[in-house]
Amino acid sequence: MTALQQVIAIAIIAAATMLTRFLPFIIYPEGRPVPGRVHYLGKMLPAAAFGLLVVYCLRNIRLTAGTHGIPEAVGIGVTALLHVWKKNMLLSIAGGTILYMVLVQTVF
Amino acid sequence: MTRPASNNHTKREALLRAFPYTLPIMAGFLFLGITYGIYMRSLGHPAAYPVLMSVTVFAGSMEFVAGELLLGAFRPVHIFLITLMVNTRHIFYGISMLERYRGAGKKRFYLIFGMCDESFSINCTARVPDGIDRGWFWFFVTLLNQLYWITGATLGSLFGSLIRVSTEGLDFVMTALFVVIFTDNWIREKDHTSSLLGLAIPAAALILLGADRFMIPSMAAIIVVLLARYGKEERSAET
Numbered sequence: 001m002t003a004l005q006q007v008i009a010i011a012i013i014a015a016a017t018m019l020t021r022f023l024p025f026i027i028y029p030e031g032r033p034v035p036g037r038v039h040y041l042g043k044m045l046p047a048a049a050f051g052l053l054v055v056y057c058l059r060n061i062r063l064t065a066g067t068h069g070i071p072e073a074v075g076i077g078v079t080a081l082l083h084v085w086k087k088n089m090l091l092s093i094a095g096g097t098i099l100y101m102v103l104v105q106t107v108f
Numbered sequence: 109m110t111r112p113a114s115n116n117h118t119k120r121e122a123l124l125r126a127f128p129y130t131l132p133i134m135a136g137f138l139f140l141g142i143t144y145g146i147y148m149r150s151l152g153h154p155a156a157y158p159v160l161m162s163v164t165v166f167a168g169s170m171e172f173v174a175g176e177l178l179l180g181a182f183r184p185v186h187i188f189l190i191t192l193m194v195n196t197r198h199i200f201y202g203i204s205m206l207e208r209y210r211g212a213g214k215k216r217f218y219l220i221f222g223m224c225d226e227s228f229s230i231n232c233t234a235r236v237p238d239g240i241d242r243g244w245f246w247f248f249v250t251l252l253n254q255l256y257w258i259t260g261a262t263l264g265s266l267f268g269s270l271i272r273v274s275t276e277g278l279d280f281v282m283t284a285l286f287v288v289i290f291t292d293n294w295i296r297e298k299d300h301t302s303s304l305l306g307l308a309i310p311a312a313a314l315i316l317l318g319a320d321r322f323m324i325p326s327m328a329a330i331i332v333v334l335l336a337r338y339g340k341e342e343r344s345a346e347t
Binding site: 001002005006007008009010011012013014015016017018019020021022023024025028030034036037038039040041042044045046047048049050051052053054055056057058059060071072075079080083084087089090092093094096097100105 | 128129131132135157160161164165166167170174177178179180181182184187188189191192195196197198199200201202203204205206207209210211216220221223225228229232233276277278280281282283284285286287288289290291292293294295297300301302303304305306307308310311314319322323326327330331334335337338342
């Protein structure tokens with residue numbers, strides 16, 4: 001690719017990304033009523049999306065090789081337990097991440 | 109819903125309340141942004157590219173993929189389709205925020221433009237305190253997150269070669285963020301069906317189809333199951 005083609009390619013990537021973000025808002029602009037099933041999806045999808053994002057973050061872990069996903073499992077377990085216990089977002093995230101960093105840098 | 113007042117006081121209050129929610133993302137985005145800048149330079153791209161993409165694309169995983177794409181042949185349709193596939197999950201976010209972002213005025217264009225995984229997760233779950241303008245709160249969460257990402261990408265592409273601190277494992281901060289948001293939502297919701305679907309379907313699809321192919325089938329399956337459930341609830345409501 002020439003430099004010009006690369007800049008055009010970046011513009012295409014930006015446009016396609018925006019399409020994925022704007023699509024529902026284009027289909028249902030302000031003032032247009034949202035049908036019942038879409039309203040239901042809007043209510044139900046966030047919880048599913050959070051689960052999906054957790055799995056998405058873990059997609060490159062190989063259970064059969066390397067550290068077998070043990071540091072990730074411990075990090076996630078501690079993060080979730082800290083959150084159930086103290087309900088402090090920053091504490092849970094910092095606690096889980098620091099533990100994970102210690103595990104991958106010193107133990108594994 | 110949104111107050112008409114858009115004076116400086118309203119904005120400052122919203123910024124101050126939004127900032128703490130973005131702290132984990134500051135850590136994650138500065139780190140990942142620096143990594144991204146270094147990665148782009150290692151592929152031989154000019155320093156301007158990671159900066160340009162953080163401003164115009166602002167979708168982390170796609171920006172990494174773009175680094176490789178820009179080295180290949182110029183195939184516009186291919187590039188367009190790859191981007192749609194990598195970013196399909198944004199459609200979930202749009203459907204979820206569809207009614208919420210209504211009434212946020214002109215700000216909603218930026219709210220939608222900057223709706224990355226992290227800004228969506230925060231804006232979808234944060235309980236905006238009373239007396240704080242929700243539109244400006246969401247706006248500053250989105251803006252701060254993008255600024256962290258741009259700053260990281262810029263630092264990485266300019267000074268990446270100088271960094272010598274051991275940051276191995278810091279990228280886990282993004283996983284931890286989503287685990288906390290998932291857990292927090294789990295504690296508050298009465299019905300866990302959707303949470304369980306969101307874990308079980310992608311996990312099964314990941315094992316069956318692999319890391320490069322599991323996302324779109326997972327999302328399609330989640331939509332199908334939820335719509336079937338909606339149909340059942342509708343029918344039982346009628347009878």
